[in-house]
Amino acid sequence: MSTDSTDGTDGPVTEEITVTVNGEPVTAAVEPRLKLSDFLRYECDLNGVRVGCEHGVCGACTVQQDGRTVKSCLSYAVQADGAEIETVEGLDDDGSLHPIQEAFHETHALQCGFCTSGFVMATKELLEENPDPTREEIETGLADNICRCTGYQNIYEAVEHAAEKMEE
Amino acid sequence: MSRSQPTEVGDDADAESESFTGQGLPRVEDHRILTGKAEFIHDITPDNCLHMALVRSMHAHAEIESIETSEAKAHPDCELVLTAEDLKAEYNPMPTGIESVETEDGEADLFEWSLADEKARFVGEPVVAIVASNRYAAEDIADLVTVEYNSIDAVADGMAAREDDVVVHEHAGTNVVDHERIEFGDPSGAFDDADTVVEGDYSWGRISGVPLETAGVVARYDEDGDSFDIDCNIQLHTLVDNMIYETLGYGEDDVRVNVPADVGGSYGTKIGIHRYCCLAAMASQQLEQPVKFEEDRIENLQGGDMHCSDREYEMRMAVDDDGTIRGLEVWFVDDFGAYPRYPVNQVLKPLSVVTNSYDIEDVTYEYDLVLTNKTSQTAYRGFGVDPHIYALEMVVDKAAREIGMDPTEFRRRNMIQPEQMPYTLPSKNIYDSGDYPATLDRIQEIIDDERDGGLLDPEVVEAKREEGKYRGVQPSVIIEPGVSGSDWTDRQRSDRDALEDRDRDDVEELPEHLRATLEDDGTVTASLATDSSGQGHQTLVSQLLADELEILPSDIEVDYLDSIDAPTEYGSAASRMAVMLSGATVGLAEKFVANAKAVAADHWGVSGEDISYRDGALERIDTGDSLSLADLAAIDDADRRLTQVSYNYDHPATEFEEFDEAFSRKFPVYPTAAFGANAPIVEVDVETGEVDILTFHTVRDCGTMLNPMIVEGQAHGGIAQGIGASLLEEFGYEDDGQPQAITLFDYLLPSIENVPEIQMEHTETPSPYTETGAKGVGEGGMIDAPASIATSINAALEPLGIDEPADQIPVAPDHIRKNVRDLE
Ligand code: FES
Numbered sequence: 001m002s003t004d005s006t007d008g009t010d011g012p013v014t015e016e017i018t019v020t021v022n023g024e025p026v027t028a029a030v031e032p033r034l035k036l037s038d039f040l041r042y043e044c045d046l047n048g049v050r051v052g053c054e055h056g057v058c059g060a061c062t063v064q065q066d067g068r069t070v071k072s073c074l075s076y077a078v079q080a081d082g083a084e085i086e087t088v089e090g091l092d093d094d095g096s097l098h099p100i101q102e103a104f105h106e107t108h109a110l111q112c113g114f115c116t117s118g119f120v121m122a123t124k125e126l127l128e129e130n131p132d133p134t135r136e137e138i139e140t141g142l143a144d145n146i147c148r149c150t151g152y153q154n155i156y157e158a159v160e161h162a163a164e165k166m167e168e
Numbered sequence: 169m170s171r172s173q174p175t176e177v178g179d180d181a182d183a184e185s186e187s188f189t190g191q192g193l194p195r196v197e198d199h200r201i202l203t204g205k206a207e208f209i210h211d212i213t214p215d216n217c218l219h220m221a222l223v224r225s226m227h228a229h230a231e232i233e234s235i236e237t238s239e240a241k242a243h244p245d246c247e248l249v250l251t252a253e254d255l256k257a258e259y260n261p262m263p264t265g266i267e268s269v270e271t272e273d274g275e276a277d278l279f280e281w282s283l284a285d286e287k288a289r290f291v292g293e294p295v296v297a298i299v300a301s302n303r304y305a306a307e308d309i310a311d312l313v314t315v316e317y318n319s320i321d322a323v324a325d326g327m328a329a330r331e332d333d334v335v336v337h338e339h340a341g342t343n344v345v346d347h348e349r350i351e352f353g354d355p356s357g358a359f360d361d362a363d364t365v366v367e368g369d370y371s372w373g374r375i376s377g378v379p380l381e382t383a384g385v386v387a388r389y390d391e392d393g394d395s396f397d398i399d400c401n402i403q404l405h406t407l408v409d410n411m412i413y414e415t416l417g418y419g420e421d422d423v424r425v426n427v428p429a430d431v432g433g434s435y436g437t438k439i440g441i442h443r444y445c446c447l448a449a450m451a452s453q454q455l456e457q458p459v460k461f462e463e464d465r466i467e468n469l470q471g472g473d474m475h476c477s478d479r480e481y482e483m484r485m486a487v488d489d490d491g492t493i494r495g496l497e498v499w500f501v502d503d504f505g506a507y508p509r510y511p512v513n514q515v516l517k518p519l520s521v522v523t524n525s526y527d528i529e530d531v532t533y534e535y536d537l538v539l540t541n542k543t544s545q546t547a548y549r550g551f552g553v554d555p556h557i558y559a560l561e562m563v564v565d566k567a568a569r570e571i572g573m574d575p576t577e578f579r580r581r582n583m584i585q586p587e588q589m590p591y592t593l594p595s596k597n598i599y600d601s602g603d604y605p606a607t608l609d610r611i612q613e614i615i616d617d618e619r620d621g622g623l624l625d626p627e628v629v630e631a632k633r634e635e636g637k638y639r640g641v642q643p644s645v646i647i648e649p650g651v652s653g654s655d656w657t658d659r660q661r662s663d664r665d666a667l668e669d670r671d672r673d674d675v676e677e678l679p680e681h682l683r684a685t686l687e688d689d690g691t692v693t694a695s696l697a698t699d700s701s702g703q704g705h706q707t708l709v710s711q712l713l714a715d716e717l718e719i720l721p722s723d724i725e726v727d728y729l730d731s732i733d734a735p736t737e738y739g740s741a742a743s744r745m746a747v748m749l750s751g752a753t754v755g756l757a758e759k760f761v762a763n764a765k766a767v768a769a770d771h772w773g774v775s776g777e778d779i780s781y782r783d784g785a786l787e788r789i790d791t792g793d794s795l796s797l798a799d800l801a802a803i804d805d806a807d808r809r810l811t812q813v814s815y816n817y818d819h820p821a822t823e824f825e826e827f828d829e830a831f832s833r834k835f836p837v838y839p840t841a842a843f844g845a846n847a848p849i850v851e852v853d854v855e856t857g858e859v860d861i862l863t864f865h866t867v868r869d870c871g872t873m874l875n876p877m878i879v880e881g882q883a884h885g886g887i888a889q890g891i892g893a894s895l896l897e898e899f900g901y902e903d904d905g906q907p908q909a910i911t912l913f914d915y916l917l918p919s920i921e922n923v924p925e926i927q928m929e930h931t932e933t934p935s936p937y938t939e940t941g942a943k944g945v946g947e948g949g950m951i952d953a954p955a956s957i958a959t960s961i962n963a964a965l966e967p968l969g970i971d972e973p974a975d976q977i978p979v980a981p982d983h984i985r986k987n988v989r990d991l992e
């Protein structure tokens with residue numbers, strides 16, 4: 001969305017923020033009410049941040065902020081001032097997939113793919129904390145993300161497969 | 169074969185093996201999605217793009233007295249304000265599923281304008297459209313509009329609506345806008361003659377697909393060409409594009425509807441998003457600038473024209489004491505909400521599986537399709553079959569109990585036998601192939617294993633009961649009708665008497681269209697005329713075409729045609745694509761190879777017969793000279809015989825006389841019958857009323873599996889949606905028409921915690937009617953899981969003497985608690 005005032009005088013009030021996004025600093029003047037999800041999607045062109053509900057239930061907008069997953073639709077960009085954000089775009093290495101991404105591909109853990117960025121990011125946090133999770137731990141770790149297509153069966157497989165890959 | 173485990177192969181791996189078809193080839197769609205690069209509709213924002221927001225009615229039923237927009241117009245970011253009055257000056261109402269009803273004074277139209285005209289008929293109905301420089305501003309401005317309403321009584325219950333105390337479209341005089349009673353065989357004879365008649369009432373709550381991605385549109389009006397370009401995530405864009413161009417008042421070729429390669433789920437629901445497309449297009453025409461609309465989740469749930477079946481059933485079954493089902497009577501009301509939109513034929517699709525897996529000759533099928541003050545219905549996976557199967561399996565259970573027979577034995581006794589295949593239903597559709605009793609036997613074996621030291625071990629079951637937890641299971645064999653023909657879908661708009669002796673030659677079917685072009689580098693681009701929303705059509709076609717052309721899937725790109733480039737066709741719905749695309753691929757490849765031979769023949773100056781085609785290369789038989797596809801692409805062929813080679817695959821049922829009667833009378837034609845049996849082991853906590861599915865066994869058959877990984881994925885997803893439908897999801901309404909579920913906190917989608925392990929087995933009984941033996945497979949889990957869960961809950965609570973605790977879907981905890989309390 002546009003940040004400069006429409007007529008030069010009494011346009012929206014903006015605040016300048018600097019956020020490190022996927023390792024690159026981004027400075028922008030944003031309205032205080034701009035959601036972090038919209039900042040990432042529209043200011044940073046990171047469309048891998050998906051928006052499915054804008055009220056904190058579906059998890060499609062999940063990103064990492066300072067190493068912890070957050071639902072980016074639930075916070076404002078200004079709250080991320082000075083923070084480090086990682087999105088799904090930060091995972092692959094010049095097109096070669098991260099082991100978690102590979103695992104999702106190989107186990108058919110995505111169909112429409114609208115939830116996938118969120119699941120991949122949630123899986124990343126889960127495996128960082130617990131490199132060899134049980135099914136129950138996977139269930140708990142991914143309980144904040146909704147997938148409407150896969151019935152989760154292959155998502156379990158993907159997480160387990162990713163854990164194996166990352167161990168190697 | 170125990171747990172569902174996709175075959176692990178790398179892309180293009182197993183190039184050595186005989187064929188790609190039949191392998192669980194990982195999908196070509198995945199890479200762009202996983203890296204965040206896939207472009208979904210909400211990711212498209214052209215330069216100069218404006219944004220639309222909608223003011224929606226907060227009333228279920230209200231006269232619109234006035235709309236005050238001056239404050240909105242005065243906002244510096246406001247570009248446009250549209251009301252029904254503006255629309256009526258230039259555009260048309262949107263086409264509906266039932267255009268008019270007969271009244272004493274002639275025909276009454278059921279017009280639906282894209283913005284409410286004079287009256288709002290449901291909460292969430294759009295009344296005013298605002299366009300502004302960005303989405304935040306557009307929503308601010310929407311708040312500045314003041315609409316004065318005169319709220320009137322509403323009706324929000326399908327059964328009550330039949331009384332016509334409140335009429336949603338007053339001038340129509342009634343809420344019952346369609347009704348039909350069809351008799352097959354001699355139902356009254358059967359009911360008179362049978363030993364017992366069993367009756368049951370069942371209720372199916374309003375649910376929907378609720379894809380994670382909401383609806384979206386970017387519309388651009390081109391003044392020079394006086395035409396529109398509309399990017400959107402509508403489903404069936406080559407079929408329902410008329411909803412858009414007719415509303416705009418333009419011809420088919422003036423409105424290009426284009427769907428991104430990636431759509432974030434639809435499951436039928438996005439067939440109904442045309443209102444947004446129309447409004448964005450109108451706004452862009454008024455402003456001569458691109459206009460974008462992103463639906464938000466609350467809009468989507470409350471007034472997004474996307475709910476589905478909402479039914480009350482009264483079932484009757486005539487049974488003899490020896491366990492023979494003599495007759496079936498189905499009566500139901502479907503509450504369609506405020507407007508009878510496109511999917512009115514959801515009330516008819518159950519005819520394609522009217523007796524499910526049972527051999528019953530005498531059947532009555534009757535329904536009332538009613539309007540109420542709720543958001544309108546769209547399609548959802550199963551298309552009205554899911555509630556029918558649920559109600560049928562419930563009354564089958566009840567009948568078995570009433571005559572004192574084991575419900576599984578009762579089912580077995582009435583089952584269609586393999587030697588009856590192909591089996592013609594009383595409603596004239598045909599089941600192609602399958603051994604239903606064997607499937608029932610197999611699921612019973614699995615259950616017996618659970619009884620022997622597993623989840624249903626008598627000792628465990630007994631111990632659990634002490635804790636107030638009741639376990640049970642009750643399987644049945646359930647049919648998934650696949651590969652809809654299209655002709656029947658306008659039965660509601662046809663003269664029913666005239667259909668009695670309609671001619672077979674009058675039947676019109678829509679073939680599946682597929683195209684291919686040889687690229688300069690020798691690779692092949694195939695173009696789909698359908699849209700996709702996660703089913704892996706690009707993978708499927710590259711896999712099938714690779715086999716037919718004897719090249720690698722990675723040498724085939726698959727893209728999509730827009731509504732102008734593609735002919736009008738049906739597209740991706742009704743469990744069609746595996747069958748239609750495989751048929752189309754075979755035909756297309758034959759044509760492509762013939763053309764390739766013709767080009768090579770001209771090049772060598774020989775006849776086509778002197779050339780062979782193998783492994784993606786042409787060989788001149790006499791000299792052994794050969795041309796690769798890349799060599800062929802370098803030949804300058806004036807006739808461009810390898811550019812846009814196209815093929816139309818006819819609907820398979822049109823080939824077989826057996827389907828003639830169903831076709832000519834516009835009864836649903838679904839020539840493939842995938843089938844399966846489920847054993848969800850449920851545990852009901854009588855203290856809390858909660859139902860836990862401990863594990864979900866399923867034995868399924870969809871004929872030849874083209875890509876087993878995708879087949880299993882479809883089954884997993886369908887079953888998960890079936891679990892949601894049967895236990896969690898519902899769009900409830902207050903009596904005054906206020907919706908109760910407008911966020912995902914109220915409309916509960918199943919999370920990973922609600923979906924148990926699904927233990928799947930397959931059998932493969934090829935369809936005799938399709939090119940590859942494949943059967944349609946997109947909807948099965950959603951069709952069969954709710955019925956199986958409901959009958960399993962009945963079984964679990966039977967020891968308590970509770971009669972049919974699952975008589976309403978979803979089986980919510982408070983309903984179970986009520987049943988338990990009534991007992992106490
Ligand atoms: S979009 Fe953030 S949780 Fe759904």
Ligand code: FES
Pocket residue numbers: 109110111112113114115116146147148149150380432433702
């Ligand atoms: S893949 Fe469609 S929502 Fe998860």
